[in-house]
Amino acid sequence: GQEFQFGPCRVEGVVLQELWEAFQAMKDIVQAKDNITSVRLLRKEVLQNVSDTESCYLIRALLKFYLNTVFKNSLDKAADSRIRKSFSTLANNFFVIASKLQPSQEKEMFSISESARRRFLLFQRAFQQLDIQAAQTKAFGEVDILLTWMEKFYQ
């Protein structure tokens, strides 16, 4: 069966196709609310040329941010039932992935984890430069960028 392999971190029991279907169901609605077309949170500098080993640290930081900050306040405002259902699918599957990621905390991995942290901070700073509502809408609308990147580690 298929699974995620973020370097040493392996995650089973998540069907990527289910996440895509959930996001596609609400993508047009969510992305249409983001009219700041000149800002992209998950830019190349955040996701490009990430080594396998680094990917576990980075995906964990990104998913925890989405769970704690992006999703947490979005569902309250999601009146449309299609969005609430899709949202629940994404949030619960991100929760499964995040809870199974156990990146190594050993000293020799410090430089790699630091590199992942710098990438994450690029994303977080861009997020914090926007009004919180606009930032959450934009981050929510960029889940397809995240899924496209995660797909490289799905085998």
Next chain:
Amino acid sequence: DGVTVLPAPQNLSVQSTNMKHLLTWSPVTVPGEIIYYFVEYQGEYESLYMSHIWIPSSWCSPTEGPECDITDDITATVPYKLRVRATLGSQTSAWSTLQHPFNRNSTALTPPVMEVTKDGFHLVIKLEDLGPQFEFLVAYWRREPGAKEHVKVVRSRGIPVHLETMEPGAAYCVKVQTFVKAIRRHSPFSQAECVKVQGETLPL
């Protein structure tokens, strides 16, 4: 909330087979009246991060019968809380919550139904359509001592699949099991079914 007069539904339980999940409960009865039920769910994320949020079920908000197909609502392999309440006009009952959260990894997987046929010298199998979650592991072999077992993974559903071109006069057997990626579990194998090709030689 409306004035709570109606009794809350009791005996909530989930029957789950081959990733089809059915929530049932004992009906609330008021003679001469139709009772409607509302079903809501909460995944592990909602219950941990935003416990005040419950999501209406796709097909049962409202529903008349004392059951609800929650298959489309259970879309992650995490524990889900489920609750039901009854309504009659403006009267609503209290919520009744499933005693133990339901996780789809507890679903019962049964051996799949298959139809093995031969079309001339072609060994063909047709598998029941169990939905997109399922893959089929098809094992087939020539019935003779020491025969090697071949395996094919079949993902397409509901359309006959060509397995092998058979030798005249030989018998071939097939058995199948399902695999569900989302919960990483197999069903037991089905009973083997065998077919035999008549002894004609190949027509030129």
Next chain:
Amino acid sequence: MRTLLTILAAGSLAAHIAEDTSDLLQHVKFQSSNFENILTWDSGLDSAPDIVYSVEYKKYGEREWLAKEGCQRITRKSCNLTMETGNFMEFYYARVTALSAGGRSATKMTDRFSSLQHTTIKPPDVTCIPKVRSIQMIVHPTSTPIRAGDGHRLSLEDVFSDLFYRLELQVNHTYQMVNICASLVLPCLGNSFPCRLDLHCFK
């Protein structure tokens, strides 16, 4: 006096803003198949001989809109942006400005576009070679307009690592072949059957 002028100016501005120009321009969107990305739009009017259209595009996340050469002040309602949106890992926006002879104008933007998510896949080209007691089918890789770093054109297989072909063979009944490679030899046991083939390409 100045106050009067201000009111008049504001009034005309308000009138200008309030003017509904949706009849000039509608349904601005990308149509994409096999990564050929065409921007299309409609005019709301039944006939619009005097309207000209200008196209701009940009990557999501960038500020500057770029004018698409060859699609400035055109009268047709489509524009090929395949080259400009050729990075299938990127996300793009395009917008169209319609200008009528009377000076009325309207600008509309597409949804966020990703060819990787939006393109539809056409059925592949297949060569069918009937033989005495078998039939050989050669599935030709489908090339796309996308160029790799070294300039060669990528095929669908290069883009979609999990691309598979579903081949349905119709002899007496329709059934499906599972292990499909680029070339497939099928024993057809003497009866010459029509080389009829439905080949669907799926991602």
